Amino acid sequence: MREEALQRLLDEDEIKRMHLRYCRGVDRMDWDLVRSCYHPDATDDHGDYLGGIDGFVEYGKANLPKFTSTNHCVCNQLVEVLGDTAFAEHYAIAYHRIPAQDGEPEKDWIANVRYVDRLERREGEWRIARRRVLVDADRVEVVVASLLPDDRMRGRRERSDPSYDRR
DSSP: OHHHHHHHHHHHHHHHHHHHHHHHHHHTTOHHHHHTTEEEEEEEEOSSOEEEHHHHHHHHHHHGGGSSEEEEEEEEEEEEEETTEEEEEEEEEEEEEEOOBTTBOOEEEEEEEEEEEEEEEETTEEEEEEEEEEEEEEEEEEOOOOSOSSSTTOOOSSTTSGGGOOO
């Protein structure tokens, strides 16, 4: 019984960490990292995209560069493990910086989202089999000012971001 409880905790932790890797992959536009969170035959429903992981990666490559930055702040994570299948609901607040354009100022699109997942453990590894993204609320706020005088502290949306440096 104790071994089962320990395995359940390990499975839950692996699933939660997989979701954090997904968020990092999206925010850094690291498509290999995003892809590693899905089984090859998985489906993703992002509202205006519904399909397989290859198409989802192409969807991300086409749409995420439109934002100056994105930041997914993970909140509650509820994971239910049933053998080699699991169900998860990951809450997040997703920030999307919209660049200034056509005389309009920069804006932040902020969305309260939930990732509702069916996951499967295959060959000892948990990955997404089916994901559905739900938006419970969203808003757009005008960026009035930035307190940073320049880009020295700004992260990068690719693998040259300091978070990848392991020195």
